[in-house]
Amino acid sequence: MDILDAVVIGAGQAGLSSAYHLGRRGLSYLVLDADQGPGGAWQHRWDSLTMHDVHGIAALPDSRAPGLSERRASEVLPAYFAGYEREHAIPVERPVRVERVTDEEGLLVTRAGERTWTSRTLVNATGTWSHPFVPRYPGMETFAGEQLHTADYPGPEHFRGRRTVVVGGGASAVQLLGEVALVADTVWVTRRPPVWRTDDFTPDAGRAAVALVEERVRRGLPPASVVSVTGLALREQERAAEARGAYARRPMFSSVEPGGVRFPDGSFERADVILWATGFRPAVTHLGPLRLRSPQGGIQLDGTTAVADPRVQLVGYGPSASTIGANRAGRAAARGVARWLDTARASA
Incomplete structure:
Protein backbone atom coordinates (compact mmCIF):
# COMPACT_ATOMS: atom_id res chain seq x y z
CA MET A 1 0.00 0.00 0.00
CA ASP A 2 1.38 3.40 -1.02
CA ILE A 3 1.20 5.93 1.80
CA LEU A 4 1.46 9.56 0.73
CA ASP A 5 2.67 12.34 2.95
CA ALA A 6 -0.43 14.34 2.00
CA VAL A 7 -3.58 14.24 -0.09
CA VAL A 8 -4.86 17.61 -1.30
CA ILE A 9 -8.59 17.75 -2.05
CA GLY A 10 -9.38 20.50 -4.53
CA ALA A 11 -7.36 22.14 -7.31
CA GLY A 12 -8.50 25.73 -7.04
CA GLN A 13 -6.18 28.55 -6.06
CA ALA A 14 -5.71 27.40 -2.45
CA GLY A 15 -5.21 23.76 -3.49
CA LEU A 16 -2.62 24.56 -6.15
CA SER A 17 -0.80 26.90 -3.81
CA SER A 18 -0.66 24.14 -1.19
CA ALA A 19 0.55 21.62 -3.77
CA TYR A 20 3.32 23.95 -4.93
CA HIS A 21 4.64 24.40 -1.39
CA LEU A 22 4.36 20.67 -0.59
CA GLY A 23 6.44 19.96 -3.68
CA ARG A 24 9.02 22.55 -2.70
CA ARG A 25 9.46 20.66 0.57
CA GLY A 26 10.02 17.39 -1.25
CA LEU A 27 6.91 15.76 0.21
CA SER A 28 4.91 13.06 -1.58
CA TYR A 29 1.38 14.18 -2.38
CA LEU A 30 -1.52 13.91 -4.82
CA VAL A 31 -4.25 16.41 -5.68
CA LEU A 32 -7.80 15.13 -6.16
CA ASP A 33 -10.18 17.44 -8.01
CA ALA A 34 -13.91 17.02 -8.60
CA ASP A 35 -14.03 19.05 -11.82
CA GLN A 36 -13.52 17.77 -15.33
CA GLY A 37 -10.71 20.25 -15.98
CA PRO A 38 -8.47 22.86 -14.32
CA GLY A 39 -9.71 26.21 -13.06
CA GLY A 40 -11.43 25.54 -9.75
CA ALA A 41 -14.60 27.58 -9.26
CA TRP A 42 -13.53 30.10 -11.89
CA GLN A 43 -14.61 27.78 -14.72
CA HIS A 44 -18.21 27.95 -13.46
CA ARG A 45 -18.53 31.75 -13.15
CA TRP A 46 -20.99 33.66 -15.30
CA ASP A 47 -19.86 34.71 -18.77
CA SER A 48 -20.16 38.45 -18.13
CA LEU A 49 -17.51 38.31 -15.40
CA THR A 50 -14.38 39.60 -17.13
CA MET A 51 -10.76 39.94 -16.09
CA HIS A 52 -11.47 43.60 -15.39
CA ASP A 53 -13.92 42.47 -12.72
CA VAL A 54 -11.50 40.09 -10.99
CA HIS A 55 -8.45 42.35 -10.96
CA GLY A 56 -7.85 41.37 -7.32
CA ILE A 57 -7.00 37.79 -8.27
CA ALA A 58 -3.70 36.87 -6.63
CA ALA A 59 -1.01 35.19 -8.66
CA LEU A 60 -0.22 31.59 -7.84
CA PRO A 61 3.19 31.09 -6.18
CA ASP A 62 6.17 31.66 -8.45
CA SER A 63 3.85 32.91 -11.18
CA ARG A 64 2.35 36.07 -12.60
CA ALA A 65 -1.44 36.32 -12.78
CA PRO A 66 -3.13 37.25 -16.08
CA GLY A 67 -3.63 40.98 -16.55
CA LEU A 68 -6.71 43.12 -17.02
CA SER A 69 -8.76 42.51 -20.14
CA GLU A 70 -12.30 42.19 -21.42
CA ARG A 71 -11.89 38.43 -21.78
CA ARG A 72 -14.08 36.15 -19.70
CA ALA A 73 -12.60 35.09 -16.37
CA SER A 74 -14.14 31.65 -16.92
CA GLU A 75 -11.82 31.21 -19.92
CA VAL A 76 -8.65 33.01 -18.85
CA LEU A 77 -8.21 31.66 -15.34
CA PRO A 78 -8.80 27.97 -16.12
CA ALA A 79 -6.16 28.26 -18.86
CA TYR A 80 -3.83 29.96 -16.37
CA PHE A 81 -4.39 27.19 -13.79
CA ALA A 82 -3.88 24.48 -16.43
CA GLY A 83 -0.57 26.01 -17.46
CA TYR A 84 0.49 26.24 -13.85
CA GLU A 85 -0.25 22.55 -13.25
CA ARG A 86 1.89 21.64 -16.26
CA GLU A 87 4.74 24.01 -15.48
CA HIS A 88 5.14 22.75 -11.92
CA ALA A 89 4.28 19.11 -12.68
CA ILE A 90 1.52 19.09 -10.09
CA PRO A 91 -0.04 15.61 -9.95
CA VAL A 92 -3.80 16.05 -10.25
CA GLU A 93 -6.37 13.29 -10.70
CA ARG A 94 -9.77 14.33 -12.00
CA PRO A 95 -12.65 14.05 -11.96
CA VAL A 96 -12.60 12.62 -8.43
CA ARG A 97 -15.48 13.49 -6.13
CA VAL A 98 -14.39 12.66 -2.61
CA GLU A 99 -17.18 11.17 -0.52
CA ARG A 100 -15.53 10.82 2.88
CA VAL A 101 -12.25 10.78 4.75
CA THR A 102 -11.78 8.30 7.59
CA ASP A 103 -9.15 7.53 10.19
CA GLU A 104 -7.88 3.98 9.93
CA GLU A 105 -5.18 2.93 12.37
CA GLY A 106 -3.70 6.38 12.51
CA LEU A 107 -3.72 6.98 8.76
CA LEU A 108 -6.19 9.05 6.74
CA VAL A 109 -8.09 7.23 4.01
CA THR A 110 -9.74 9.35 1.34
CA ARG A 111 -12.59 7.58 -0.46
CA ALA A 112 -14.30 8.21 -3.79
CA GLY A 113 -16.53 5.34 -4.84
CA GLU A 114 -14.39 2.20 -4.89
CA ARG A 115 -11.14 4.15 -5.01
CA THR A 116 -9.09 5.01 -1.94
CA TRP A 117 -5.92 6.98 -1.19
CA THR A 118 -4.01 6.65 2.07
CA SER A 119 -1.99 9.49 3.55
CA ARG A 120 -0.43 10.70 6.75
CA THR A 121 -1.99 14.16 6.43
CA LEU A 122 -4.71 15.92 4.48
CA VAL A 123 -5.04 19.38 2.96
CA ASN A 124 -8.68 20.19 2.34
CA ALA A 125 -9.10 22.86 -0.35
CA THR A 126 -12.67 22.26 -1.50
CA GLY A 127 -13.80 25.86 -1.10
CA THR A 128 -17.50 26.70 -1.22
CA TRP A 129 -18.72 26.84 -4.85
CA SER A 130 -20.14 23.31 -4.81
CA HIS A 131 -22.36 24.12 -1.79
CA PRO A 132 -24.69 26.99 -2.74
CA PHE A 133 -26.87 28.16 0.13
CA VAL A 134 -30.55 29.02 -0.21
CA PRO A 135 -32.41 29.94 3.00
CA ARG A 136 -35.86 28.51 3.60
CA TYR A 137 -38.91 30.76 3.62
CA PRO A 138 -42.57 29.77 3.94
CA GLY A 139 -44.25 29.17 0.60
CA MET A 140 -41.10 28.81 -1.49
CA GLU A 141 -42.41 25.61 -3.02
CA THR A 142 -45.58 27.41 -4.23
CA PHE A 143 -43.80 30.03 -6.31
CA ALA A 144 -45.07 29.85 -9.90
CA GLY A 145 -42.06 31.59 -11.39
CA GLU A 146 -38.40 30.61 -11.57
CA GLN A 147 -35.91 30.40 -8.71
CA LEU A 148 -32.17 30.51 -9.40
CA HIS A 149 -29.03 30.70 -7.32
CA THR A 150 -25.91 32.69 -8.20
CA ALA A 151 -24.21 29.39 -9.06
CA ASP A 152 -26.73 28.93 -11.90
CA TYR A 153 -26.75 32.52 -13.17
CA PRO A 154 -27.22 32.32 -16.97
CA GLY A 155 -26.50 35.96 -17.84
CA PRO A 156 -28.71 39.08 -17.95
CA GLU A 157 -30.61 38.25 -21.16
CA HIS A 158 -32.32 35.40 -19.35
CA PHE A 159 -34.13 38.00 -17.21
CA ARG A 160 -35.13 40.46 -19.90
CA GLY A 161 -38.64 41.77 -19.27
CA ARG A 162 -39.11 39.51 -16.23
CA ARG A 163 -39.64 41.15 -12.85
CA THR A 164 -36.82 39.85 -10.66
CA VAL A 165 -36.35 39.82 -6.90
CA VAL A 166 -32.66 39.65 -6.05
CA VAL A 167 -31.97 38.32 -2.55
CA GLY A 168 -28.64 38.84 -0.80
CA GLY A 169 -26.37 41.48 0.66
CA LEU A 182 -30.64 47.13 -17.12
CA VAL A 183 -33.01 44.64 -18.79
CA ALA A 184 -35.73 44.04 -16.18
CA ASP A 185 -37.56 45.56 -13.23
CA THR A 186 -35.78 44.50 -10.06
CA VAL A 187 -36.37 44.50 -6.32
CA TRP A 188 -33.39 44.10 -3.99
CA VAL A 189 -33.96 42.55 -0.56
CA THR A 190 -31.43 41.85 2.20
CA ARG A 191 -31.65 40.72 5.82
CA ARG A 192 -29.53 43.64 7.01
CA PRO A 193 -28.95 47.10 5.55
CA PRO A 194 -25.91 47.00 3.25
CA VAL A 195 -22.69 48.58 4.47
CA TRP A 196 -21.11 50.57 1.66
CA ARG A 197 -17.37 51.12 1.54
CA THR A 198 -16.37 54.59 0.45
CA ASP A 199 -12.58 54.31 0.79
CA ASP A 200 -10.13 52.49 -1.47
CA PHE A 201 -9.63 48.81 -0.75
CA THR A 202 -5.91 48.84 -0.04
CA PRO A 203 -3.73 45.78 0.66
CA ASP A 204 -3.68 46.81 4.32
CA ALA A 205 -7.48 46.86 4.40
CA GLY A 206 -7.53 43.40 2.82
CA ARG A 207 -5.17 42.01 5.42
CA ALA A 208 -7.23 43.56 8.22
CA ALA A 209 -10.40 41.96 6.83
CA VAL A 210 -8.74 38.55 6.63
CA ALA A 211 -7.55 38.91 10.22
CA LEU A 212 -11.10 39.44 11.44
CA VAL A 213 -12.33 36.29 9.69
CA GLU A 214 -9.31 34.39 11.03
CA GLU A 215 -10.35 35.34 14.53
CA ARG A 216 -13.73 33.69 14.01
CA VAL A 217 -12.29 30.36 12.90
CA ARG A 218 -9.69 30.51 15.66
CA ARG A 219 -12.61 30.52 18.11
CA GLY A 220 -14.37 27.64 16.33
CA LEU A 221 -17.19 29.79 14.95
CA PRO A 222 -18.61 29.26 11.47
CA PRO A 223 -16.57 31.43 9.08
CA ALA A 224 -17.96 34.69 7.81
CA SER A 225 -17.22 35.91 4.30
CA VAL A 226 -14.44 38.42 3.84
CA VAL A 227 -16.84 40.80 2.06
CA SER A 228 -19.04 40.85 5.18
CA VAL A 229 -16.10 42.55 6.85
CA THR A 230 -14.87 44.75 4.01
CA GLY A 231 -18.24 46.18 3.00
CA LEU A 232 -19.64 46.73 -0.49
CA ALA A 233 -18.56 49.01 -3.29
CA LEU A 234 -20.06 49.84 -6.66
CA ARG A 235 -17.89 49.44 -9.74
CA GLU A 236 -18.18 51.79 -12.68
CA GLN A 237 -20.27 49.31 -14.66
CA GLU A 238 -22.90 49.32 -11.90
CA ARG A 239 -23.51 53.06 -11.98
CA ALA A 240 -26.23 52.77 -14.64
CA ALA A 241 -28.17 50.36 -12.41
CA GLU A 242 -27.65 52.73 -9.49
CA ALA A 243 -29.15 55.56 -11.53
CA ARG A 244 -32.23 53.41 -12.08
CA GLY A 245 -32.65 52.92 -8.33
CA ALA A 246 -31.64 49.26 -8.32
CA TYR A 247 -29.80 49.60 -5.02
CA ALA A 248 -32.77 50.93 -3.06
CA ARG A 249 -32.87 47.95 -0.75
CA ARG A 250 -35.98 46.52 0.94
CA PRO A 251 -35.85 44.46 4.15
CA MET A 252 -36.28 40.71 3.86
CA PHE A 253 -39.69 39.34 2.92
CA SER A 254 -41.46 36.98 5.29
CA SER A 255 -42.97 34.53 2.81
CA VAL A 256 -43.18 33.53 -0.82
CA GLU A 257 -46.46 33.25 -2.70
CA PRO A 258 -47.22 31.92 -6.19
CA GLY A 259 -46.98 35.37 -7.74
CA GLY A 260 -44.26 37.02 -5.68
CA VAL A 261 -43.09 37.79 -2.16
CA ARG A 262 -44.91 39.11 0.92
CA PHE A 263 -43.24 41.44 3.42
CA PRO A 264 -43.81 41.63 7.19
CA ASP A 265 -45.79 44.87 6.82
CA GLY A 266 -48.22 43.08 4.50
CA SER A 267 -47.00 44.67 1.29
CA PHE A 268 -46.47 42.49 -1.77
CA GLU A 269 -44.01 42.55 -4.66
CA ARG A 270 -44.91 40.70 -7.83
CA ALA A 271 -42.10 38.56 -9.24
CA ASP A 272 -41.41 36.34 -12.23
CA VAL A 273 -37.97 35.30 -10.94
CA ILE A 274 -36.29 35.06 -7.54
CA LEU A 275 -32.51 35.19 -7.81
CA TRP A 276 -30.91 33.90 -4.62
CA ALA A 277 -27.52 35.63 -4.31
CA SER A 294 -16.37 22.55 17.51
CA PRO A 295 -19.35 23.02 19.87
CA GLN A 296 -19.73 26.49 18.28
CA GLY A 297 -20.56 24.92 14.91
CA GLY A 298 -17.41 25.70 12.95
CA ILE A 299 -14.07 23.96 12.50
CA GLN A 300 -11.62 25.53 14.91
CA LEU A 301 -8.30 26.36 13.28
CA ASP A 302 -4.90 27.38 14.49
CA GLY A 303 -3.70 29.05 11.31
CA THR A 304 -4.74 26.41 8.78
CA GLY A 316 -10.14 27.83 1.12
CA TYR A 317 -12.00 27.92 4.43
CA GLY A 318 -12.79 31.10 6.31
CA PRO A 319 -10.15 33.76 5.59
CA SER A 320 -8.54 31.75 2.79
CA ALA A 321 -11.85 31.32 0.94
CA SER A 322 -10.93 34.54 -0.87
CA THR A 323 -8.06 35.21 -3.23
CA ILE A 324 -6.69 37.58 -0.58
CA GLY A 325 -5.73 34.71 1.71
CA ALA A 326 -5.47 31.63 -0.51
CA ASN A 327 -1.76 31.75 -1.34
CA ARG A 328 -0.66 32.54 2.18
CA ALA A 329 -2.82 29.66 3.40
CA GLY A 330 -1.16 27.25 0.94
CA ARG A 331 2.25 28.06 2.35
CA ALA A 332 0.96 27.72 5.91
CA ALA A 333 -0.70 24.38 5.12
CA ALA A 334 2.52 22.89 3.71
CA ARG A 335 4.34 24.11 6.79
CA ALA A 346 10.32 12.01 16.21
CA SER A 347 7.83 10.09 18.35
CA ALA A 348 7.99 6.88 16.30
Missing part, protein backbone atom coordinates in the same frame (compact mmCIF):
# COMPACT_ATOMS: atom_id res chain seq x y z
CA GLY A 170 -23.00 40.47 -0.77
CA ALA A 171 -20.83 41.41 -3.72
CA SER A 172 -22.51 38.89 -6.04
CA ALA A 173 -25.93 40.45 -5.45
CA VAL A 174 -24.55 43.90 -6.19
CA GLN A 175 -22.83 42.74 -9.36
CA LEU A 176 -25.79 40.79 -10.71
CA LEU A 177 -28.18 43.64 -9.95
CA GLY A 178 -25.87 45.82 -12.01
CA GLU A 179 -26.65 43.63 -15.01
CA VAL A 180 -30.23 42.48 -14.50
CA ALA A 181 -31.56 45.95 -13.62
CA THR A 278 -27.26 34.19 -0.82
CA GLY A 279 -23.77 32.81 -0.90
CA PHE A 280 -22.21 29.44 -0.27
CA ARG A 281 -21.23 27.24 2.63
CA PRO A 282 -17.90 25.41 3.11
CA ALA A 283 -17.83 22.09 1.25
CA VAL A 284 -16.65 19.95 4.17
CA THR A 285 -19.29 17.25 4.62
CA HIS A 286 -16.80 14.59 3.49
CA LEU A 287 -14.73 15.41 6.59
CA GLY A 288 -17.64 14.47 8.90
CA PRO A 289 -16.13 11.13 10.03
CA LEU A 290 -13.11 13.01 11.44
CA ARG A 291 -15.33 14.97 13.88
CA LEU A 292 -13.61 18.29 13.37
CA ARG A 293 -16.49 20.61 14.28
CA THR A 305 -4.43 23.47 11.18
CA ALA A 306 -7.58 21.80 12.52
CA VAL A 307 -7.38 21.95 16.31
CA ALA A 308 -9.38 18.72 16.66
CA ASP A 309 -6.97 16.82 14.38
CA PRO A 310 -3.64 18.50 13.50
CA ARG A 311 -3.11 16.07 10.63
CA VAL A 312 -5.74 18.07 8.74
CA GLN A 313 -5.09 21.45 7.12
CA LEU A 314 -7.99 23.57 5.84
CA VAL A 315 -7.41 26.09 3.08
CA GLY A 336 1.68 22.47 8.98
CA VAL A 337 2.00 19.19 7.09
CA ALA A 338 5.79 19.21 7.49
CA ARG A 339 5.50 20.02 11.18
CA TRP A 340 3.14 17.10 11.77
CA LEU A 341 5.35 14.70 9.84
CA ASP A 342 8.43 15.80 11.82
CA THR A 343 6.58 15.32 15.10
CA ALA A 344 5.28 11.90 14.07
CA ARG A 345 8.74 10.72 13.02
